[in-house]
Amino acid sequence: MKKAFRYILIVLLVAFIIMQFFQPKKNLGILSTGKDLFSQVYVDDSIKLLLETSCFDCHSNHTNYPWYGQISPISIFLNKHVTEGKEKLNFTEWQSYPDKEKISNLVDIYDEVEGGDMPLESYLKIHKDAVLSEHERDLIMSWAEKEGLVLLNKKEE
Numbered sequence: 211m212k213k214a215f216r217y218i219l220i221v222l223l224v225a226f227i228i229m230q231f232f233q234p235k236k237n238l239g240i241l242s243t244g245k246d247l248f249s250q251v252y253v254d255d256s257i258k259l260l261l262e263t264s265c266f267d268c269h270s271n272h273t274n275y276p277w278y279g280q281i282s283p284i285s286i287f288l289n290k291h292v293t294e295g296k297e298k299l300n301f302t303e304w305q306s307y308p309d310k311e312k313i314s315n316l317v318d319i320y321d322e323v324e325g326g327d328m329p330l331e332s333y334l335k336i337h338k339d340a341v342l343s344e345h346e347r348d349l350i351m352s353w354a355e356k357e358g359l360v361l362l363n364k365k366e367e
């Protein structure tokens with residue numbers, strides 16, 4: 211029995227070591243691309259900081275990885291969030307979205323932040339600095355609303 215247990219432990223350890231050679235590609239692109247959210251429109255510094263701190267790890271081309279983010283299978287789990295998050299909304303590619311998509315993204319941002327669904331719960335457990343206070347949520351929501359209205363009015367001209 212004892213022997214079997216040791217055998218299983220060794221197999222698991224070897225599997226864990228092998229897994230380390232299979233890492234997902236890291237999200238370490240450049241943030242200022244000329245197409246990013248901040249490049250063509252004025253965004254207040256306070257909003258900029260909030261989005262960078264609470265959203266950019268999963269919604270931009272650059273993630274600040276924690277040290278354990280290099281360890282598989284955690285790295286695979288993180289990569290899934292980054293890939294899916296970026297697919298839905300990428301602040302680094304913001305200016306390449308047509309106005310209609312920008313508006314629908316702004317509405318989604320408003321809804322997600324209002325409902326407390328973003329940032330993801332699992333992320334907030336580790337990133338305490340990304341937790342949004344009620345005031346900070348209000349700031350993001352009013353920014354999204356204002357920005358959305360600007361684009362809507364532009365469309366009607």
Ligand code: HEC
Nearest residue numbers: 264265267268291294295298299318319322328329330333
């Ligand atoms: C830990 C990673 C992570 C962080 C941090 C994060 N998101 Fe997300 N976000 C995701 C993932 C994954 C999805 C896609 C799956 C889903 O909708 O739950 C997503 C989806 C979204 C969507 C699209 C929702 C929809 O219904 O299509 C919006 C809008 C959004 N996030 C806004 C934000 C905002 C704003 C912040 C910061 C306040 C933020 N997210 C922080 C991972 C993240």
